[in-house]
Amino acid sequence: MVSMKDISAACGVSVATVSKALNDQNDIGKETKRRIRQVAEEMGYFPNTAAKMLKTNRSYNVGVLFNHEDYSGLTHDYYAFVLDSLKRTVEEKGYDITFVNTSKRRPGATSYLEHCKSRGFDGVAIVCTDFYSPEILQLVMSGIPTVTLDHLFNNVCAVMSNNVQGMQDLLTYIYKKGHRRVAYIHGLDSAVTQSRLSSFYRTAGQLGLTIPDEYIRMSPYRDTQGAHRETLCLLDLEEPPTCILYPDDFSAFGGFNAIQERGLRIPDDISIAGYDGIRVARHIEPTLTTLRQDTAELGKQVGEKLISLIEHPKTTLVETIVVEGHVFEGNSVADIGRKE
Amino acid sequence: MVSMKDISAACGVSVATVSKALNDQNDIGKETKRRIRQVAEEMGYFPNTAAKMLKTNRSYNVGVLFNHEDYSGLTHDYYAFVLDSLKRTVEEKGYDITFVNTSKRRPGATSYLEHCKSRGFDGVAIVCTDFYSPEILQLVMSGIPTVTLDHLFNNVCAVMSNNVQGMQDLLTYIYKKGHRRVAYIHGLDSAVTQSRLSSFYRTAGQLGLTIPDEYIRMSPYRDTQGAHRETLCLLDLEEPPTCILYPDDFSAFGGFNAIQERGLRIPDDISIAGYDGIRVARHIEPTLTTLRQDTAELGKQVGEKLISLIEHPKTTLVETIVVEGHVFEGNSVADIGRKE
DNA sequence: TGGAAATACGAAAACGATTAAGCGGCATGC
């Protein structure tokens, strides 16, 4: 690897001069600068990141925390799309992305924080993890620029998909289609689940819907089996709902199957709606009506906020950025044309 | 950040001794080593990766090339699952994963190779990219340990899903279900496509199937529109096939829709099969018969081979590792009980 | 007991960059 020393030798100047030339400083002669840069180019020079890092304490590298002991982040459409967008965003600004090593089995395993400091990440995006772990708390409290996705900490920047508005829009849409008996199979307890659930209740109240307790059920996210089971329970009620909301699109497929097994048709006999807007939901008939979260925007916001925190720590607001989703109108919710 | 210097001061020894103690060298007293390690622990010491890298030329960091200008890597089920497995594999061995920055718009954009050298990656996994680009060639020729997925270069380690065997198994399975008129909508030209297509023809020959030219059609991978269109063409033939193979599961959904539009039922009226075995295909009815690729194994093999190349460059074989898939029997291929 | 070998540690030079400080030389101002 050709270093600055090689260039300095080739040009007959000191390495300091080479450094300045390549960093485009201006206490250096124009002609000298030009010559040095040209020679550097010819010799195929590129900087040694490690050396630069050591000296400057900047890595132009951001960590991404994607824990998948329990959460299969990378293979989860929502997170994968957010990560994809995040990657594009930071790469365009000259940063690289490294995963924070979450394996506890690796040699010399340490905490997330130590790993981040050891690697010298300029910042870290906490995207998919157990936010209640003490390790995460330690990390966000450490002073390293940090942005979380879909979770709020005190004094930490966060990007959130607007679950309150999302659920409100979705339920309102369904209401406008004439549905009055709406069931909601919600996911396991989490901040996200709570937002959606309370928004569901509040919106229902505003719309004047009464939601019997047995219409509210629970099934883990992305668990088609569970959704299948709960759907059957709902269908077996004396007065079954005319529309079922699922924790996510994936679960909706489980409901889909259960409904088909009973010989019912979607949306003629019963309507369903998902949440997330994963790609495949738009590609199978009946296309799934769902609340499509704006993953591209979410990833972009996380990236931009993080880099802003890194580059302008003083002037960057510690805030929560809310990203709106929108109802994707598929064919899975019937218009049961209720005349008011 | 507490450094070795701090520890050496606290212990009254030299930094050299501290370094040796922490690296578990043995030209050092047992008691001294113990004491130093304890103090290091107490002071919350962790190594500065940049300094270590600079000195040792080892980063314990591998690059992953995931180009998504044209290929939507991260959001592609197949690649996402492989990456997930790769990540687990290398993390357990103490390596981190950094994406090779593929943005051409970033400040001071350079070639993949320069980026890799600059970052000091110990090796790089080339997972999802245009293998015909000169940049990739430059990278694999550079001498940096490299493993490719689903592409063969001379003298470069590769991990391949067995497309030949896979297609053979899938077609044979379909044949055994009694199908004699099988159409294949294949993907755009690539090494993978060619393997599958030639295996399709060869297997058909061995089984004594005659495949009319109009049964072979083309549609880009993961393009439901294209698959939809080509499916309609096939259905409109005078003698339509009894089973259609798609480039991938996603495309199969496009076919699925086209078939439903025509009022036909799967698998009663016509059978379909996908390729890949993405998760959702197992969760909607009719479940899709497909060739499920072993993404967990693929990722693991890429990771293990890469680390082996890094740690034992002399004794690691430059070879192609072939990973078998297997037919997933869904409900989308009818048994049309042909009596032989 | 003497000398060689083994042991335990330290000094110092790297690795490749950045950057503050310094230093001639020349032009400028009074």
Add this chain to the structure above:
DNA sequence: GCATGCCGCTTAATCGTTTTCGTATTTCCA
């Protein structure tokens, strides 16, 4: 004529490690 300032460059220190080599002390064996 002399202080001053600027320009263009060099010197040298530094970031936190690793590693070679040297040396002092201890151990061992004849």
